[in-house]
Amino acid sequence: MNKKRAEVKIFAPKKTPAPIAPFIHGMLEAIGEDPSRDGLLRTPERVEKAMRFLTSGYTADLSKIVNDAIFDVKYDDLVIVKDIEFFSMCEHHMLPFYGKMHIAYIARNKVMGLSKLPRIVDVFARRLQIQERLTQQVAECVQELLDPVGVGVVAEAQHFCMMMRGVEKQNSSTVTSAMLGAFRENKETRDEFLSLIQSRRS
16 A cells, blocks of 8 residues: 655745744733733743744755765665654644654665754754654655665654643653655564664663
8 A cells, every 4th residue: 555655845935934923922912911021021032933943844955954964885784873852843732742763774875974864853843743744754854865775763752732731641652653665565674673773771
């Protein structure tokens, strides 16, 4: 069965982005606060600055981020970067979720600078997200950039929309995976990847 590919395009930045601060001012009034009191005087501007950073993935340029850090190397084995920390915001409640991501690929005589994988994670994490899409987008991006034999991505995260509201379960976590190419087709390859990322707990 063909799976729908994740959306990995980079959104073009608007020349003049709409201001966010006035909406925050209105929201403060709507919840019963006084935006003119000392502690909140500059809150709308601070929230706007924070939101610009937390959603900077919409305007990121992957070509500049990866730059020339893809190298032709006679290597056709497994590459894994584990425990990549990420922070994102769920698109349903705009509350944070955070965790760690593990990325593996089987090189086809082409490798990427190791620091670029966490940067790719940041591009997609700094958007309004759901964990499932985030995991798939990272896998699809690595596949497109390197054309490896296969890509495996596992993400483990905790969601504030489950911790602070709703079911209010502080110790629950969510695990998602995306397996492409050899990782999807070959159980031994997939099992090796999963075993290696779990070994950190032993």
